[in-house]
Amino acid sequence: MGDSLTEFRTEPTLPAPRARCGTEPRHGAGAPEGRGPIGTQRDSRPAPPEGHEAVMLLDRARTEVDPVLRAALGSLPGPMRRIARYHFGWEHADGSPAEGGAGKAIRPALVLAAAAALGGSEARAGAVRAAAAVELVHNFTLLHDDVMDRDATRRHRPTAWTVFGDEGAILAGDTLQALALRLLAQDPHPAAPAAAALLADCVVELCAGQYADTALERRGPADVTLDEVLAMAEAKTGALLGSACAIGGLYAGAGDADVAALDAFGREAGLAFQLIDDVIGIWGDPRRTGKPVGADLAARKKSLPVVAAFASGTPASAELAELYARPSEKEDLEHIAQTVERAGGRDWAQGQAADRMARAMQQLARAVPDPEAAGGLLALAEFVTRRSS
Template sequence: MGEFLTEFRTETTLPAPGGQRGTEPGRPAGAPKRRGPIGTQRDGRPGPAEGEAVMLLERARAEVDPVLRDVLGSLPGPMRRIALYHFGWEQADGTPADGGSGKAIRPALVLAAAAALGGPEARAAAVRAAAAVELVHNFTLLHDDVMDRDTTRRHRPTAWTVFGVPDAILAGDALQALAMRLLAEDPHPAAPAATARLADCVVELCAGQHADTAMERRGPGEVTLDEVLAMAEAKTGALLGSACAIGGLYAGASDADVAALDAFGREAGLAFQLIDDVIGIWGDPRRTGKPVGADLAARKKSLPVVAAFTSGTPAAVELAELYARPSEEDDLDHIALTVERAGGRDWAQNQAADRMAVAMQQLARAVPDPEAAGGLLALAEFVTRRSS
């Protein structure tokens, strides 16, 4: 665990502006890299933790997808068509497609948490709950794409660009309703508590999205780091925390353990968002499925950008001037470099490591046995040691 956090701080796999790979923080220019890309061994093959995480994600996808396909099949025709397109299972014209429906991180966390505290039986019992969490996640994606005007997701046009804004919003609403119905119809004794927790999470997600959109209307110097961190916890950490907590509920865990699992997921989720924001600026569009510099072009106040704005450096002043210009005058590579010079990239990566350290402490409280906690740890490492 300690080795992971040390490596997390001292490595990066994200390309620097201009396509060159950035120097690792803490490593002199020209010095040999300690190892291959994050999560891999020196020969480029997946490391043990990444291999376990991939296995858990694939297994979760295999178990949850049939439930999702079944429940999506209950939607009225037009809503079903949009939902199946969004999940990557149909083309816009309704013909079958073999597109991916996402990494299944959140359902995998539900199942891993249930297994960690309740074993295989609890894990099997939590599959419907895991599907409900995945439905809520995709409800947020449909709505976020509309509000952010994102045109690409999972390497294909977003649903609103294909079917229109009203239909995409309604499809998202339908997914949220299906999630609650899945839990309402689940005979498991933990289902009522899971339903309440997921409903509370949706309210928090909406509050986080509201804060996010409100911040976009404010000037560069009017948003604090505390505000943007609280917003990110609500938008991203809340659902990962809820996923872990729901898994604990299905395992019959104590209130204290469920709370620790929620805290673990929230902190890991915030680390996830920090890395996601780094990828949003410096990631490879061939891997992310989104246009390069999309967050900068949209003038989003992502975590690295706000850290750069509040750094008090000359680069921060320059960045504020660049953000004030019309987007058609953009030199996105230059803006990205300015964020980096103002310390935004290093701050985000260090903050992500700090959040992961707290997450590990919370996980140890809920699941003191390292072997039992292995699945949750592998998933947390996977989502915070990635480049797409």
């Protein structure tokens, strides 16, 4: 253990999933040394960096979706446009152009990868507006979450509410949700009405999950169960990743069973994502996360590793309960993080994330039995659960 939170290891240690939905591992994903993915001698070219395929998919999704997002935001009234463009990192607070990032584009990339997996490049091209709609809904939730959680930093800059006030951030979030539904309402693609209904249902589930999250925060640590927190995480995080995959399937003309399997794949991957996100929220390096050291612990959040630690029944869990009952002190954060780890919270979260990824792979194999076709979705799922920021 390092001397400070910033020195804690931040890379989750999940077992390497079997790549391509049950086929032999790809290069860089557990293939035997010196051998290719099907047991043949590997050529002398260096393997691409881990996550290279996913990064390419994310970059491509951002390139394709950003023009649609910029056009949608450009249609907003002045004040809402300014706040939204600031949130996306495209403007500074004074309205001057900025080069900030608009996020990793994981959700739109999942829409496009799912469409490609079942319908090829033509289906992928037709799903760009839907992918932009999903990204707008995601950012609507971020704007609202930052206000409710009083988070002061996102994407390495002050959050919108700290710059424009609560009202401005909330209303800008509302407009992003409206823009998402307008994009689908104006989309001539035959899958657009079903996608709009699915996304609307997802927003209802997201709101229910957020309400459950805030309700859990008002309860004592001993009164919160792991099942409750897992259900809340599925609603808050898994639902939108599942919807992204399902919408991609709709735009590829997939049947109900395949759409349901894609939704289940995204939900399980989303839970793995949340588990790793909670690990990073405690032990992540703020230079990479863009958030203050130990922000989740300082806020006494009942994140998944913390609730697992409370439920362990160990001496460390009793110590953690005492620490969580005290007022937040910055100098205590490292000690609290160590106590969560000693109570087994970190190991449980990382093991649970690996289990959820295994379930996700089973669902993906149901929807996309061709391993090559499933490669993009698999690469993205591996990427989001092997990240450190």
